[in-house]
Amino acid sequence: MQSCRLGVAAMTHVPLYVYVLFLLLIWMGLSQCRPRRVRLERLAIMPVLMAIMGARGFDGLFVHASVADMIFALAGLGIGAAVGWRHVSGWRIAVEKAKRSLSLPGDIMMLVIILATFAFEFLLHAAAASHAAWFSASFVPPLAALVWAGFVGMSLGRNLHLISRYMSVPAQPADQAR
Numbered sequence: 189m190q191s192c193r194l195g196v197a198a199m200t201h202v203p204l205y206v207y208v209l210f211l212l213l214i215w216m217g218l219s220q221c222r223p224r225r226v227r228l229e230r231l232a233i234m235p236v237l238m239a240i241m242g243a244r245g246f247d248g249l250f251v252h253a254s255v256a257d258m259i260f261a262l263a264g265l266g267i268g269a270a271v272g273w274r275h276v277s278g279w280r281i282a283v284e285k286a287k288r289s290l291s292l293p294g295d296i297m298m299l300v301i302i303l304a305t306f307a308f309e310f311l312l313h314a315a316a317a318s319h320a321a322w323f324s325a326s327f328v329p330p331l332a333a334l335v336w337a338g339f340v341g342m343s344l345g346r347n348l349h350l351i352s353r354y355m356s357v358p359a360q361p362a363d364q365a366r
Contacts, residue, residue, distance in 0.1 A: 201317070206310075213306055217299030228288045228354060231347040234298065238305065238343050242336035245309045249316055250329045257333040264334035268341020272297075273349045275342075281350065283357040290354055297346065305339045308332075 216234075246253065253261075275297055282291035312332060315323040322328070 210306060213302045214299075217302040220294070220298040221296055222294040223292065224294070225284075225289050225291050228290070228351065231351055235340060235344040235347055238301075238340045241305070241309070242340055245312070246329075246332060246336060249312055249332070253333065254329065256330045260330040261333040261337040264337030265341040265344070268338035268343075269345030269348070270341075271338075272342035272345025272347075274345075276346050276349045281353060283354050285354075285357060285359050290350060292350070298343070301339050301342050305336070308335055308339075 246257075250257075276295075279293055279295075281293075283289075284291070312323070312328075314320075
């Protein structure tokens, strides 16, 4: 019972904007779960947002990035990009060059990535705020860099694959356009 009270007490120190951000992220992830038409330019938004959030999160928690942190981040980015690329490889999409858009199926991947990223960052911030012993271990910054970059890579690989598929569809000549 004591641990339950401690957990509730700890949640009272979470700023209101974190709850608002959480709800916004859930909404964004849920919007990806149903079929939709996406303009080509919008494919850049999620990887950029995730990279900014990851970089700010890392910078806010750790003094500076070491060479090991950068190597782990590059590894995470590569692994995540491969996972994201592979995930969408079987999707049936429709390309509409005239509107610079793609029709995509609904998919839960972005919701999972968004929620996992949020949970991971929340865990790290809670550990830092509560001075958890494991948080000061030397493996935490490189592992954090690996995981954050992995999430960015999943989004990036997914969207780069979709862009490459868009680009591989030849433009319809003007005399054949309807």
